[in-house]
Amino acid sequence: MRKRQIFRVLLPVIALAALSGCSSIEPWVKPYERDRLADPIMFMDMNPVSSAYIYHVYEAREGARGGEGMAGGGCGCN
């Protein structure tokens, strides 16, 4: 039980410490290598107005919802 409590306290600290060091991570895909990802055909959501509509149709016709959204789709090269 005590180990679990220690783990609960330490886990966020370790996670934050790990993340705070992330700024030194070297991008393995350089900005000048992102031309293909910047092509509109690679956009995760090419037409938001159309996607919103079709998700609505699926949610009306099926019992599931969520998890379809776009977390971004960006490559920093817009």
Added chain:
Amino acid sequence: MGSRNAHVFLYALCFLIRFCLVSHSPESFSKQGRDLGLQSTWKKLAIAVALLGMGQQAFASVLAEDRTDFLYHRYDGGGVTIDGPSVLVRKSVGKSVSLSANYYVDMISSASIDVITTASPYTEERTQYSLSADYLRGNTTMSMGYTSSTESDFDANTYSLSLSQDMFGQLTTLTLSYAYGDDTVGRSDDPNFSEDNSRQQYGVGLTQILTRNMIAALNVEVITDEGFLNNPYRSVRFLDTNSPVGYSFEPELYPRTRTTNAVGIRTKYYLPYRAALEAHYRYFNDTWDIESHTGSIAYVHPWRDFTFTAKYRYHDQTGAHFFRDLFARSEATNFRGRDKELSPLRSQTMRLSAAYEFISDGWNFIDRGTVNVSLDYLQVEYKEFRDISTGAPLGSEPFYALDATILQVFFSFWY
């Protein structure tokens, strides 16, 4: 400043995770949830639009492009026709703010299997307005949105917030989102009938550049509903020896809470000859015992000024624990539903779409313009919901199946 924003973002992340854990304690999960029905689909669209408005701007450390879309949509299948316009306008103000507005209308003419067997065909109109604002500061984008949906017997309001952070040399985008919705449910035949729903939606999204040809996105979404979640018009049927046909109908009764969980992963790959391949998978479950797997694959192929897309989507789900096509007697169980969308089912969709870029070198203030035509063919096979309109003997009616065509025609302008 970028480092400071990252710390603020991480703090917010911790806060949201903690908030989610508290909100979804075992006690919360133990409450049975429920929703769906024709009316509730409106509120889901409100959330979808709100979140899409937030999601599309999460394009690394830049605001979404200024663009306007004029869309006409038409759904035709299963005795239901729904059509109308949707207009989406997005415009930046200065270098840090982007505003968007959406106007959407559904004009519904319904003689669905539910309607023809238990009620009368009807027409209805729903109007929805959405507004959102994005604020970009460093590598952080903050967004807020509001959506209002109204129809004669249903009103929905949704308020949304999101926070998006680019990290690791803009290889990674992390997005947190939260939305709150409240609905008022009425009945067109009873002005005194009024019930409320509330809904909270938590989302975490991660977009990751994997290689110079491949990008992936992970989305986790938890939605909780509480209130009057069934359709006030829909009925269940039960065995009744006093009825000439052997059964009668009584109103549905759903649990007053529902929690749904969805995890989706989407990846897109750039092919060597300038084309794209996209795959998506989603796992879903909820406190009503619905579990589903959804997968799709799409191929995008540009050719001269055209862009062609072909897509196949597959969905398979189990049914809600309180769904029955035919109950053994009146009030046989605590909760009762016969919404076909809560039945075990399988759906498949085929899509073909084409876009033509008719403005590519600029015209007045417009940089680019496209016209798009998209046609989906949707087929749904219900595994326990029977078609009682056939008049077949009780218990041997064929399982219901539905075919629908979904047409979208839209113009898009970038400026």
